[in-house]
Amino acid sequence: MNTNSNSYVMTFAVILCVVVSSVLALLATVLKPTQEAAAEFDRQKNVMMAAGLIERGDPRTREELEKLYADRVEQVVVDTVEGVIVKGDVDALNAAAAEKDEAQANRYRAIETAMTEDGKVDAIILPVSGKGLWSTCYGYLALAGDKNTVKGIQFYKHGETPGLGGEIENANWTAMWKGKKILNDAGELVSVTVKKGAVDPAKPNEKKHFVDGLAGATITSNGVSKFVLRDLKALGTYLQKK
Amino acid sequence: MTSTAAPETKAPLFGEEEKRIVLDPMLDQNPITLQVLGICSALAVTTRLDVSIVMGISVIAVMAMANVAISLLRNLIPSKIRIIVQLVVVSGAVIIVDQVLRAYAFDLAKQLGVFISLIITNCIVMGRLEAFAMANPPWRSLLDGIGNGLGYAWIICVVGAFREIFGSGKLLGFQVIPDAMYEAGYVNNGLMVLAPGAFILLGVIVWVLRWIRGYTEN
Numbered sequence: 001m002n003t004n005s006n007s008y009v010m011t012f013a014v015i016l017c018v019v020v021s022s023v024l025a026l027l028a029t030v031l032k033p034t035q036e037a038a039a040e041f042d043r044q045k046n047v048m049m050a051a052g053l054i055e056r057g058d059p060r061t062r063e064e065l066e067k068l069y070a071d072r073v074e075q076v077v078v079d080t081v082e083g084v085i086v087k088g089d090v091d092a093l094n095a096a097a098a099e100k101d102e103a104q105a106n107r108y109r110a111i112e113t114a115m116t117e118d119g120k121v122d123a124i125i126l127p128v129s130g131k132g133l134w135s136t137c138y139g140y141l142a143l144a145g146d147k148n149t150v151k152g153i154q155f156y157k158h159g160e161t162p163g164l165g166g167e168i169e170n171a172n173w174t175a176m177w178k179g180k181k182i183l184n185d186a187g188e189l190v191s192v193t194v195k196k197g198a199v200d201p202a203k204p205n206e207k208k209h210f211v212d213g214l215a216g217a218t219i220t221s222n223g224v225s226k227f228v229l230r231d232l233k234a235l236g237t238y239l240q241k242k
Numbered sequence: 243m244t245s246t247a248a249p250e251t252k253a254p255l256f257g258e259e260e261k262r263i264v265l266d267p268m269l270d271q272n273p274i275t276l277q278v279l280g281i282c283s284a285l286a287v288t289t290r291l292d293v294s295i296v297m298g299i300s301v302i303a304v305m306a307m308a309n310v311a312i313s314l315l316r317n318l319i320p321s322k323i324r325i326i327v328q329l330v331v332v333s334g335a336v337i338i339v340d341q342v343l344r345a346y347a348f349d350l351a352k353q354l355g356v357f358i359s360l361i362i363t364n365c366i367v368m369g370r371l372e373a374f375a376m377a378n379p380p381w382r383s384l385l386d387g388i389g390n391g392l393g394y395a396w397i398i399c400v401v402g403a404f405r406e407i408f409g410s411g412k413l414l415g416f417q418v419i420p421d422a423m424y425e426a427g428y429v430n431n432g433l434m435v436l437a438p439g440a441f442i443l444l445g446v447i448v449w450v451l452r453w454i455r456g457y458t459e460n
Binding site: 035 | 319352415
């Protein structure tokens, strides 16, 4: 057989592509549930890390951590207009709201609360996400029970440059967020801003509402400031309600 | 180079020749230290031992799969498009490894990130397909793939272990440098967690191995 004739080359190429893609498609389908479960577990871990329930690299097994999440973390839905917690499924509520008024398609937002062992609200964990430089960054911002003090921030998915914008994952940097306030003295929502350069601890305003910028990642830093503010504002009514 | 076609006689399943195929890439024909291939990932993923181990296993799996597949197809592949066929097979193998890691080792897959996908461009893989699998039967190609994968894996594991011990004072996540040392003023070497640290270590390993084996550049 002439393996270099044009028709042979074409046939070979087509068959090879079909076979390889079928194998990959089959594998992807078979593994999908396991991958989704793994991604969901990773998300849960990040929620708990943001809330300070666990540390990075917690030695406990997956079952124990999943149990901890089930015991201590509760998913709740916030009505952003009224600023109260409502019951129900967030997608169903939004769909119902959108039917009445198109502009209200995002009226309800899902957040999570972490409880102390005796059932008091220990932390409110809000999803934050938005554009960095290359990618959409996904993370969680945890506020203490006073809805004002930051308990922690965690990013669990992003495509920023490793070593530059990718440092939003760095534990040393996220530790700086701890203790910052999102409301100013007048009770207005000002969020926490990532500064360009280092925070000057002599200025009380900076000390309260700013964290150090990431060197070499100005656009990622600005992006984080912007989408954290936007996502906090979306929940503004709820957060400012005492 | 071991590119000569092996005669298909009734050779033992694991005779002298097979042993040579597996063991040669460990030292005398090591892809990293002798052929200086696959350096990019060796520098990038070796900050910790566990990541290095997973990367090593992934490369072994990819090389074994790709070598066998290409060896089985070697008489059917049109020589005009052989490189692109090899690329398709390698990409397929890499995607399989990537998907499996995402399902069963999510954390490590996240840390390895793009470097798993970049195994596709690892010169060791293409080099072995072209130099060995295109001319040898499947069993020997499998051994060659595993051998070269191991040759790559053990080097990056050594680099990973050194970098983790001196860069963060740990090994596989457990602290190995006692607190007393830190109290006495010892500090972790920050250079070790950065790429230049790997570069220096790799240089030293290449030098030591070449010196032991008496290799000289012509």
